[in-house]
Amino acid sequence: xxxxxxxxLAPVRGRARRPVPVxxxxxxxxxxxxxxxxxxxxxxxAPDAVDLSASLAGTTSQHPLGTDASGQxxxxxxxxxxxxxxxxxxxxxxxxxxxxxxxxxVAAWRGGWVDTLLSRVTDxxxxxxxxxFVVLVIAVFGDGLTTxxxxxxxxxxxxxxxxxxSLALAERSKPYIDAYRVQGMSGTRICVRHLVPNLxxxxxxxLVVLFGEGxxxxxxxxxxxxxxxxxxxxxxxxxxxxxxxxxxGALLPALVPGTAIAAVVVAFNIVGVRVSDRLGKGx
Amino acid sequence: xxLDIEDxxxxxxxxxxxxxxxxEVSLGxxxxxxxGLVGESGSGKSTTARAVLRMLPEGAxxxxxxxxxxxxxxxxxxARLRRHRSRTVSMIFQDPRSAMNPVRRIGDFLTDPLxxxxxxxxxxxxxxxxxxxxxxxxxxxxxxxxxxxxxxSGGMLQRVVIAAALSTEPDLLLADEATSALDATTQAEVxxxxxxxxxxxxxxxxGLGTLFITHDLPLAAAYCDRVYVMYAGRVVEQQPAxxxxxxxxxxxxRGLLECxxxxxxxxxxxxxxxxxxxxxxxxxxCPFLPRCARAEAECESWAPVAVPFGGGDGDGDGPxxxxxxxCRRLELVSRSSA
Numbered sequence: 290x291x292x293x294x295x296x297x298l299a300p301v302r303g304r305a306r307r308p309v310p311v312x313x314x315x316x317x318x319x320x321x322x323x324x325x326x327x328x329x330x331x332x333x334x335a336p337d338a339v340d341l342s343a344s345l346a347g348t349t350s351q352h353p354l355g356t357d358a359s360g361q362x363x364x365x366x367x368x369x370x371x372x373x374x375x376x377x378x379x380x381x382x383x384x385x386x387x388x389x390x391x392x393x394x395v396a397a398w399r400g401g402w403v404d405t406l407l408s409r410v411t412d413x414x415x416x417x418x419x420x421x422f423v424v425l426v427i428a429v430f431g432d433g434l435t436t437x438x439x440x441x442x443x444x445x446x447x448x449x450x451x452x453x454x455s456l457a458l459a460e461r462s463k464p465y466i467d468a469y470r471v472q473g474m475s476g477t478r479i480c481v482r483h484l485v486p487n488l489x490x491x492x493x494x495x496l497v498v499l500f501g502e503g504x505x506x507x508x509x510x511x512x513x514x515x516x517x518x519x520x521x522x523x524x525x526x527x528x529x530x531x532x533x534x535x536x537x538g539a540l541l542p543a544l545v546p547g548t549a550i551a552a553v554v555v556a557f558n559i560v561g562v563r564v565s566d567r568l569g570k571g572x
Numbered sequence: 573x574x575l576d577i578e579d580x581x582x583x584x585x586x587x588x589x590x591x592x593x594x595x596e597v598s599l600g601x602x603x604x605x606x607x608g609l610v611g612e613s614g615s616g617k618s619t620t621a622r623a624v625l626r627m628l629p630e631g632a633x634x635x636x637x638x639x640x641x642x643x644x645x646x647x648x649x650x651a652r653l654r655r656h657r658s659r660t661v662s663m664i665f666q667d668p669r670s671a672m673n674p675v676r677r678i679g680d681f682l683t684d685p686l687x688x689x690x691x692x693x694x695x696x697x698x699x700x701x702x703x704x705x706x707x708x709x710x711x712x713x714x715x716x717x718x719x720x721x722x723x724x725s726g727g728m729l730q731r732v733v734i735a736a737a738l739s740t741e742p743d744l745l746l747a748d749e750a751t752s753a754l755d756a757t758t759q760a761e762v763x764x765x766x767x768x769x770x771x772x773x774x775x776x777x778x779g780l781g782t783l784f785i786t787h788d789l790p791l792a793a794a795y796c797d798r799v800y801v802m803y804a805g806r807v808v809e810q811q812p813a814x815x816x817x818x819x820x821x822x823x824x825x826r827g828l829l830e831c832x833x834x835x836x837x838x839x840x841x842x843x844x845x846x847x848x849x850x851x852x853x854x855x856x857x858c859p860f861l862p863r864c865a866r867a868e869a870e871c872e873s874w875a876p877v878a879v880p881f882g883g884g885d886g887d888g889d890g891p892x893x894x895x896x897x898x899c900r901r902l903e904l905v906s907r908s909s910a
Contacts (some may be wrong), residue, residue, distance in 0.1 A: 292794060351668065400630070425630055456614045461863075463670065464665060464670040464671050464673055465670060465672055465673045465674070467627070467665075467671075468663075468665060468671040468672070469673075470657070471627065471657060472657065472658055472662075472684075472685055472689075472736075473653075473654040473655065473656070473657030473658025473659070473680065473689065474654075474658070474684075474688070483673055483676070486675070487673065487674075487675055
């Protein structure tokens, strides 16, 4: 929406050029997504092909990024690992956004004791360390990727709820919302059809920033052994599986997935800040 | 009487304001009647209009009643209230640009009440909306339907808002400074449009009542049948429009008329001294006292009441010729003549 408006106002100058770091980060992310989607086509080996004769091999022409202790090709595993490492944060954010946006909007719209109650619940969640909460949930419901996603989704919801609430409070006081109420439109309908869609830009921008954080948290959980477990392929899990080899002088099994995590998170943050700036503008 | 406000008082929670936002406001609008509501900003005009829709300030306490078509708006249950808002009453806002969802198309703005309230099919709603746009004098209505608010001028948008307000065929129209943000020629066009709608409905036998809120007393006097003047949350005077202009009774009304420049004589516009009262100003007697040129010591303890004059019973019901004003000096005059 914002870009349409900007285009209509300044059709001659064209769009302002994006800064170089954002271009690089965006290009890198696009590449990662393509690599994850096309992993079966690009990967030189099957990700779970064990070759004990090539255990902990360095960079060779056969294994460009080396192999792990079982002789599995690290490049192939990183490519396949991108799939769950990108999809899981997406699922987590979808859950967190659904809960958070609903809570934030309801709190802002109803005000009064509903707002107080929801805000206090949010405060309690804030006061509780996120990872501790997640570990607690996992301790109760057992580990696994699904539990991690749900637990992190719950942990992220208050942040989104608080952000949405502040946006919704400002939006709610705009005269057009009043105009809908004057037309006799019900509160639910105004929120679902008009208020939340008008906040969507800013919320999506915020979610992009949160994506990097979500990926990081999930990798942490997998690393700690609470998230995805063997035989699934996940970057966090790969770091954990590769760390034993560090003692034997082979850095690649831990370094390759670790770098992948770091690079993707940094790229998401760079792009996220840019996106939230642009989508948040004009409000 | 279509709209009948009786002794409406709206008070904010203690601590938020020193005086009620509205104090014992009584006001009536008949079918087919155009009633003006005039006053400075903060005098309670908009609060009165919003009370008709029960859009009250948060935490406000009310007393009195707002009768619309024989039903008390302040006592309606939520479902009835929504129906009341969507069918019986429509409101036109001062700034049409901010009153419209900036990311929705003009067409959505118009078809939404048609499908939601009148139950029209999507196709019928679009046809009806296009027709409505043409009827409020917009050129190329099919294209307008697809445009967004930022592509239209303020005058055009106000026509769209009027079209939307009339689309559900309400009995009562609340025009809250509907023409104040428009330039003079557009203002005249919009007024002519509203006048035309009024005539059309009168001929069709289903009179449309209009509460026309403005800060422009000469405009109200020229456009309305009857004018109420508000000050500090109170109605200080009400009279048939022509009479109000010719023979204002309350010193505040007189002051307002003297504020506006006139072409007929060479007198300078004279501002009312002092400033409009805020919600933190409390009054023991007449609220206009600090700015009144004819104030007397007794005014300080005089609780304002509407003093009828000129034949009417002064409660504002019906198109009688008389009026009322809340001034102690008037009370003295009427008592001595009785």
